Amino acid sequence: MRNALFALFILTLFAPASNAQQQKMVKILVTSPNIEERAYLAVADVFAGSIIRELNRKGGLEVVSREKSEEWLKEKGKEAWAVDNRELARETAKALGADIVIYSSLSRSFNSFVYSMAFLEVERDVIQRVLNGSFNETASPSELGRLVGLEMKKLVGYIPLPSEIGNQGLAIRQETVDPDNLPRRAEIELPRMDQYGSAEQVLSYYRVFPGEVEFMKLEMDQQITRVQFEDQDIDSELMRVFSRMQMYGEFALRYNMQAFLIKNCSIRALNVLLANKIPVFFTGDDGNISLLTGYTGLREDGYSIFRTNFNDEFDSFFLTQRRLIAVMIILPKPGRKGGISRDFLETAVSRYHNDWGKSPELVELKEGIFDIISSGMGEY
Numbered sequence: 001m002r003n004a005l006f007a008l009f010i011l012t013l014f015a016p017a018s019n020a021q022q023q024k025m026v027k028i029l030v031t032s033p034n035i036e037e038r039a040y041l042a043v044a045d046v047f048a049g050s051i052i053r054e055l056n057r058k059g060g061l062e063v064v065s066r067e068k069s070e071e072w073l074k075e076k077g078k079e080a081w082a083v084d085n086r087e088l089a090r091e092t093a094k095a096l097g098a099d100i101v102i103y104s105s106l107s108r109s110f111n112s113f114v115y116s117m118a119f120l121e122v123e124r125d126v127i128q129r130v131l132n133g134s135f136n137e138t139a140s141p142s143e144l145g146r147l148v149g150l151e152m153k154k155l156v157g158y159i160p161l162p163s164e165i166g167n168q169g170l171a172i173r174q175e176t177v178d179p180d181n182l183p184r185r186a187e188i189e190l191p192r193m194d195q196y197g198s199a200e201q202v203l204s205y206y207r208v209f210p211g212e213v214e215f216m217k218l219e220m221d222q223q224i225t226r227v228q229f230e231d232q233d234i235d236s237e238l239m240r241v242f243s244r245m246q247m248y249g250e251f252a253l254r255y256n257m258q259a260f261l262i263k264n265c266s267i268r269a270l271n272v273l274l275a276n277k278i279p280v281f282f283t284g285d286d287g288n289i290s291l292l293t294g295y296t297g298l299r300e301d302g303y304s305i306f307r308t309n310f311n312d313e314f315d316s317f318f319l320t321q322r323r324l325i326a327v328m329i330i331l332p333k334p335g336r337k338g339g340i341s342r343d344f345l346e347t348a349v350s351r352y353h354n355d356w357g358k359s360p361e362l363v364e365l366k367e368g369i370f371d372i373i374s375s376g377m378g379e380y
Contacts, residue, residue: 024162028055029064029098033115034084034105043113044081044106046141050148051102051117058156064098072096086120086127093122099165102155111137119155123165126211128158129194157191158209176340177275179348186275187294190309198291198309199248202279202330206338208255218251238325241283245328248281248289249365252330259331260345263361265324266354267316268302271295273329273349276340279309281328282319321356 030051033044048066055063069092070080083089083103093101104117114134120127131151135144177183191204196215203210242261249259262269265282273280274295284290295304303316332339342364349360 024165025060025062026100026159026162026165027062027064027096027098028100028102028159029069029093029096030055030066031069031083031089031092031101031103032066032081034103035081036107040106040108040113041081043144046144047104047106047115047148050145051104051152053145054149054152054156058159061159064096068096086118086125089118089120090122090125093120098122100159108137109134113137113139117151117155119158121160121209121211126209127213128209128211129155130212131155154194157204160209161207164207176344177272179272179351182271182275182298184298185294185296186271186277187296187307188274188277188279190279190291190293193309198281198289199251199330201309202281202291203252203255203257205279206257206330206332208252208257208332210251210255214251214254218247238283238322241289242326244289245281245326246365249328249330253365256333256336257330258333258339258342259365260329260342261363261365262327262329262349263325263363264354264356264358265327265349265360266352267304267319267324268352269349269360270306270319270327271298271302271304272352276348277338278329278331278340281330283323283325283327284308321354324354 030048033047035041035044052063052066055061069083072092072095073080073082083092084105086103089101089103093099099122101120101122102117103120104115107114112134113136115132117131118127119129131154133147133151135147139147188205190201193201194204196218199218200215245261249261252259270280270292274292280292281289282292291309292306293309294307296307298304305313305315306319307313329345334341342362346362349362353359
């Protein structure tokens with residue numbers, strides 16, 4: 001009896017984990033490029049093979065066999081290169097259990113091939129990016145491979161972690177930095193800037209990817225500001241900046257984020273925010289919105305050298321009252337990666353008066369103007 005129990009213990013100890021216990025890997029399907037003529041099959045194979053090679057280089061992914069998608073399409077009475085739209089791409093990916101599908105098309109234009117490549121999240125049905133380009137018909141496989149490699153560098157940043165499939169952002173605790181004991185140096189490593197600017201850069205930093213069609217809404221020039229500024233120095237240029245900031249903040253609200261405008265911000269409050277890994281939008285040159293990402297050489301008197309997302313550096317004296325009348329921060333809600341409570345933010349910000357004798361004030365953005373903006377834009 002004792003031997004039987006011991007044997008049972010050993011079997012239990014070394015038994016393979018169940019599917020639920022095993023670490024899930026993100027599954028990606030690369031479909032055969034949609035082509036106009038069979039004569040382009042060889043080029044299409046090199047194109048798709050280059051995409052798959054780059055994904056395998058990244059590692060930590062499960063790339064679904066392209067042959068499986070071709071077999072599934074044939075069962076449906078379609079050609080192996082039939083995937084030319086998001087509906088069929090998503091249907092194929094779901095049938096094969098893929099989390100992501102990258103589908104593409106190739107067409108001939110004079111002496112060049114023109115391509116289009118789309119990255120689609122299957123569960124959320126969200127296109128993160130559509131990349132368009134071309135290459136010469138005489139391009140060698142190695143040249144085409146290099147081209148695809150450069151394009152894939154733009155896409156791999158959108159590949160979610162296993163825990164993020166259908167649930168953006170990681171549910172982990174965020175520890176805060178003591179406002180009275182800040183480090184001399186703080187640096188936020190943001191992902192590279194893409195076509196939708198600093199707002200997309202910040203959301204990507206927090207692992208939130210709304211998709212290309214959603215970001216198009218930020219390109220609409222809205223002049224709506226519900227937050228009131230009583231300061232007589234507020235002119236039309238600053239009002240445009242505040243309107244744009246509010247658009248960024250209210251856009252983020254749609255993705256379970258929190259956003260705050262800070263009236264009359266102080267330089268010390270900026271240090272507290274950056275030390276807690278919170279990028280800060282502020283009024284830059286020529287009425288543009290700039291993004292602070294870190295500081296160095298913090299002294300006891302609060303002097304430091306600030307850095308922006310373009311790696312520009314300037315000292316504390318550059319941040320004049322006009323640039324600090326209002327700044328904005330976007331971050332996840334408490335309990336999620338990068339999330340910090342409003343109570344902490346309010347306490348950390350309001351305790352440090354600025355150089356003009358005004359107390360910084362935290363103003364939470366709650367309403368969403370994007371809920372009334374028509375989303376009837378064409379999608380790939």
